[in-house]
Amino acid sequence: MEPTQRRKELLDAAKQVFAEKGYHAAGVADIVERAEVARGTFYLYFKSKREVFTALLDYTFQTLMERLHMVSMDQPETIIRGLLDNMSAIERYFEEDSEQANIIIREAMLLDDDSAKRVDEMRQAVVEFLEQLLTHWQKQGILRPLDPVLTAHAVVGAVRGIFEQRMIHRRLEAGEGEVMEHLLSLFVFGIIDPEHFELAAGHMRDIGLED
Amino acid sequence: MEPTQRRKELLDAAKQVFAEKGYHAAGVADIVERAEVARGTFYLYFKSKREVFTALLDYTFQTLMERLHMVSMDQPETIIRGLLDNMSAIERYFEEDSEQANIIIREAMLLDDDSAKRVDEMRQAVVEFLEQLLTHWQKQGILRPLDPVLTAHAVVGAVRGIFEQRMIHRRLEAGEGEVMEHLLSLFVFGIIDPEHFELAAGHMRDIGLED
Amino acid sequence: MEPTQRRKELLDAAKQVFAEKGYHAAGVADIVERAEVARGTFYLYFKSKREVFTALLDYTFQTLMERLHMVSMDQPETIIRGLLDNMSAIERYFEEDSEQANIIIREAMLLDDDSAKRVDEMRQAVVEFLEQLLTHWQKQGILRPLDPVLTAHAVVGAVRGIFEQRMIHRRLEAGEGEVMEHLLSLFVFGIIDPEHFELAAGHMRDIGLED
Amino acid sequence: MEPTQRRKELLDAAKQVFAEKGYHAAGVADIVERAEVARGTFYLYFKSKREVFTALLDYTFQTLMERLHMVSMDQPETIIRGLLDNMSAIERYFEEDSEQANIIIREAMLLDDDSAKRVDEMRQAVVEFLEQLLTHWQKQGILRPLDPVLTAHAVVGAVRGIFEQRMIHRRLEAGEGEVMEHLLSLFVFGIIDPEHFELAAGHMRDIGLED
DNA sequence: AATGAATGAGGTTTCATTCAT
DNA sequence: CATGAATGAAACCTCATTCAT
Missing domain, CATH: 1.10.357.10 (Tetracycline Repressor, domain 2)
Structure with missing residues (x-):
């Protein structure tokens, strides 16, 4: 998949997860689950949970x-x-x-x-x-x-x-x-x-x- | 020490710590350190970090x-x-x-x-x-x-x-x-x-x- | 257990594990397993794997x-x-x-x-x-x-x-x-x-x- | 590019990277970056990081x-x-x-x-x-x-x-x-x-x- | 009532390797 | 041949909570 698109998907997933659970209660696990990608993929696009926020x-x-x-x-x-x-x-x-x-x-x-x-x-x-x-x-x-x-x-x-x-x-x-x-x-x-x-x-x- | 007093001290310590670092960044460790009591003592007075908040x-x-x-x-x-x-x-x-x-x-x-x-x-x-x-x-x-x-x-x-x-x-x-x-x-x-x-x-x- | 003693045990376990597997192949998991303590206990005594080394x-x-x-x-x-x-x-x-x-x-x-x-x-x-x-x-x-x-x-x-x-x-x-x-x-x-x-x-x- | 040449380039890149950072600190990422090839290319020539070493x-x-x-x-x-x-x-x-x-x-x-x-x-x-x-x-x-x-x-x-x-x-x-x-x-x-x-x-x- | 060492689930992050293109 | 996005196991580390003393 095109990186720009994937990044957008991750941002979108993160946005939803943060909205639902709040920053602290949300885990990277939640984000990647929603984006339906593997955990490591997240870190291809963002250095950390902080960064995606x-x-x-x-x-x-x-x-x-x-x-x-x-x-x-x-x-x-x-x-x-x-x-x-x-x-x-x-x-x-x-x-x-x-x-x-x-x-x-x-x-x-x-x-x-x-x-x-x-x-x-x-x-x-x-x-x-x-x-x-x-x-x-x-x-x-x-x-x-x-x-x-x-x-x-x-x-x-x-x-x-x-x-x-x-x-x-x-x-x-x-x-x-x-x-x-x-x-x-x-x-x-x-x-x-x-x-x-x-x-x-x-x-x-x-x-x-x-x- | 009188229990009521101890509880007040812990509340006070917690208040300061929460105010300084925020709920999530604050640890029970910080609270008991400021209150100058042992870690376990905290749990004699409060069921959890949430409860003290x-x-x-x-x-x-x-x-x-x-x-x-x-x-x-x-x-x-x-x-x-x-x-x-x-x-x-x-x-x-x-x-x-x-x-x-x-x-x-x-x-x-x-x-x-x-x-x-x-x-x-x-x-x-x-x-x-x-x-x-x-x-x-x-x-x-x-x-x-x-x-x-x-x-x-x-x-x-x-x-x-x-x-x-x-x-x-x-x-x-x-x-x-x-x-x-x-x-x-x-x-x-x-x-x-x-x-x-x-x-x-x-x-x-x-x-x-x-x- | 007395902290000094526990620390010694952990040092000893770490020594054996490092000797057997080498620093990189050895995990904190190996050390705590050998010392028969929980994972977190290790971090009460050492800030990191590096530090114990x-x-x-x-x-x-x-x-x-x-x-x-x-x-x-x-x-x-x-x-x-x-x-x-x-x-x-x-x-x-x-x-x-x-x-x-x-x-x-x-x-x-x-x-x-x-x-x-x-x-x-x-x-x-x-x-x-x-x-x-x-x-x-x-x-x-x-x-x-x-x-x-x-x-x-x-x-x-x-x-x-x-x-x-x-x-x-x-x-x-x-x-x-x-x-x-x-x-x-x-x-x-x-x-x-x-x-x-x-x-x-x-x-x-x-x-x-x-x- | 001729396969033999490419392999040599990868070996050379690996050699430099290993020398600079050491085997463990060096990543396949470093090697392919230095060799200016894609990540997957590395695995066309070597089965693993170990093998190149x-x-x-x-x-x-x-x-x-x-x-x-x-x-x-x-x-x-x-x-x-x-x-x-x-x-x-x-x-x-x-x-x-x-x-x-x-x-x-x-x-x-x-x-x-x-x-x-x-x-x-x-x-x-x-x-x-x-x-x-x-x-x-x-x-x-x-x-x-x-x-x-x-x-x-x-x-x-x-x-x-x-x-x-x-x-x-x-x-x-x-x-x-x-x-x-x-x-x-x-x-x-x-x-x-x-x-x-x-x-x-x-x-x-x-x-x-x-x- | 008080202690503080011990716990372990849960979190973040890394990276060698794979595979669809 | 070449690519590079994706993978996921496994590593390290934290910290609220428990419990024997």
Whole structure:
């Protein structure tokens, strides 16, 4: 069999096994059993159990990044639309690649400092983007006084929490888009200055969200 | 030595070790070494490594519950105060015993289904309380239209995210109370109906929060 | 069982197994089987298979060194006696513990650079002693012109060769002392200047060796 | 490619790899990598890793034997010359192909009984030749009383020891011929009867050796 | 109640060899 | 002839748990 294909199969098997049993409970034995190859074959493609996990992490990281669009901060009316698109993109990825991505991200924080750092980088990337966005809006005077960093972390935490419920616990089984829209409006109204409230509500309506 | 005391020492040692190395990397050897007892002694007090972890989890659960006050939903003006108090209580507990926080936030969800369920119960308890609160307010017509369950999860996720940053990464090192106040106002204004905005701002001011 | 005793048993088992099968063919399984302990017990006392081998090497090194007496170079008539004593001491040790000899002579040089260096040190120690002795005698003018270093290596090589035959192949089964005496006279007469031949023969006779 | 050539390439690669890493540390992977052929190709030419080693041993054995001349024991004055020539021939071969020497001197004795026996045969061939020579001389009454077998082994051991130092440790870096000459004179004078000393010295001088 | 030596199942990893292409 | 992916037995090592003292 073609090596690239075999490697993919092993990655896939590993992903499933890690998702089902978690990194520690999963053995290389489980992975090769699922991939239906001999034990040694695994080690032709990966140096260790650790490495296959890292490879999965890299793949997830890369795929996620590819799916995110830049959101221009210049045209205010596109920002909210852009945010929503990105949130939906992330959710769609997690939905497509069901529990696996989640488990990977959750385990990685615990596996070792390197993996944890990797995941933290992803989070930080999002946090920083939000932070800039908030600061930008703040300068335009359309926000209540609030700490952009703290708020950014709160938003990310909330999104993560919702994802966790939906992906892992299969709770909050609303239609795909609705959940993100709900979240978005929660935050938009949570941060905006009352004076500009009607403006925001307008933007929300423009993209199809009732206030 | 008095058995109760010995057990406490072991729990304490285990807590530190788990916090430092994580559940899997930590060995019973590490725990007994830190507790300065023989290996066998450990098994006089706990049936297994798993059990000592569960015991820690139980203890945390119990302590946390003890620290939370009921928030009466009858007197609207006390609700926000009560929420803030509870959030601060949780934060104070985690601050006091951040090793414990580490364990709960990071490990328990992953260890096995029992532990995960246990942590989930804690989360659910808070979610349900928030949900009732939101529903209550919604009936009073002071909230924008929003999904109480989703919103509750978002709030819990945000709080958890902030805790994670503060406890584990030692980021967001603002003064203790400020962070919770910030979070609170973020949500209060995120959920409230514009018409009642000024009322909410009043309540916030009453408890010493600028809007 | 007392740890010191258990460790000794394991060392002993390892020695026998290494002697019988060689380092590579021998498995930890063989060692623990011979010692009649569980596999894990081995690792309570030694970090690895390598380590137990090194421990054996160290022990041999130490024991051998303890058995060697200093040979004073001041009194010429005692030198030959001293040399003979030392050669016999070494031989006796190898005779007593021929498994050890086997291991050292045959395996250590190949295992890795560290072990090889260790064995080489032993050889070098002897070579250097001989070298000094030869230089000493050369200054007194009682030797033919020869290269002390080369000669020292030749002597050590010859002795090693004889040991190998006797210990491993069980050839050259002469009485214990005789072999060393033979070797000694071979070299004494190989290096001495013809003019001092009679003097050397006298010394040899003094210690009971016919020329 | 011509099969014979390919086989030679593999033998050569194996020789280098064995010399560098030792038999056990060397893998078939190393050999085929160096030979720049695929893994399976190796097994077209050799049944196993063991076999390629044995083949190298055979080749060495054969080459060495080809390089040795018979030394006639009838004409005494040619014997010493012949011995020296043979020793130099051996040394030259090892010098030319020191990887081979490394393998033989260091590994073959340990690999298994067959290989060990093979090397031992070579040694025994030399020992027996020397033994006959010594016995021959002894009958002519030109030797001190000594055990021919023991002496033969001593000589072989000394030569081997010197080779080892020169080939492996790169010590004793004298000019090629000198070392062997030195060794020869050491033994000649070590074994000869004092009465015939001058005769021996004459022979040595005849072939260009100072006494 | 306390000890700590002993256990052994279970894990990861290696590598000589095979075989379908 | 040549390839190189696949094999799987066997090696080493760990560590939660037990048990005789």
